[in-house]
Amino acid sequence: MDLFSDIPLTLPDAELRYEPNFLSPEEANGWMERLCAETPWEQPQVFLHGRYYPVPRLVTWYGDPEASYCYSGLTHQPLPWTPLLVLVRDRVQGAVGQPFNGVLLNYYRDGQDSMGWHSDDEPELGPNPVVASLNLGGTRRFDLRRKGSTRIEHSLDLANGSLLVMAGPTQHYWQHQVAKIRSVCAPRLNLTFRWIRQ
Structure with missing residues (x-):
């Protein structure tokens, strides 16, 4: 059974899969609470x-x-996996069918926290990286645009407990962002799992 078969996201030159109910609300809320408390944020x-x-x-x-992992001119040395993150990684790997050796945690405290336009195309991710994005907490809008364009082509509300997988040529042709918003929103935790090549 394909976990993502009932929700195709068809964009040209992209391979996107979205599962809005990957986790139950209870499990997502529990993981959010523990990860926010246990993580040494920077x-x-x-x-x-x-x-x-x-x-x-x-x-x-x-x-x-x-x-x-190097991005935006910064080199990040990995902290060792915690027991909870091993559990989360195993669940995501099982759903995606892809191993991951690193995860970037992004904590959006409110609507003014954001992520600018970018592609996950760093050399250590390889030519067609698989990036699995697990979303916990408040819902935020995820925008996609063609590289070289300023027009948003597609937007997706990433809700609590949802999983978005970007694969294939997606990072070659598309950029994504999480824009600032003025409205009040709950804190959001995003975990993006990746495979770092040596």
């Missing part, structure tokens, strides 16, 4: 246009010892 700074700016969210990188 807010690194990035250098843009001659100035340093704090990343507009809190982040932490976990993974196998060799799975260091």
Whole structure:
């Protein structure tokens, strides 16, 4: 049985699968509470246009010892997997059919925390990376646009307990973002599982 067969997301030059009820609300809420409490959150700074700016969210990188990850000019050395993150990873791997050796945790405290336009196309992810995104807590809008375009082509509300998988050529042709919003929203925790190549 294909977990994602009943919800196709058809965009050209992309392979997207979405499962809105991957976790029950009770399980998602429990994982959210524990992960927010147990994670040693960081807010690194990035250098843009001659100035340093704090990343507009809190982040932490976990993974196998060799799975260091570089993005936005920052190199993240992995923290060792916790028992809870091993459990979460095993559930995601079982659903996706793909091993993962690292996970980036992004904590959006409110609507002003965000993620700018980007593609997950760092060299260590390989040519056609599989990125599995598990969403806990508040619902946030996930936007997609063609590389080189300024127009949003597709948006998806990523709800509590949902799983989004991006694979195939998606990162070659598409960018994604989680934009700032003015309305009040609950905190959101996003876990993006990846395979870091050596």
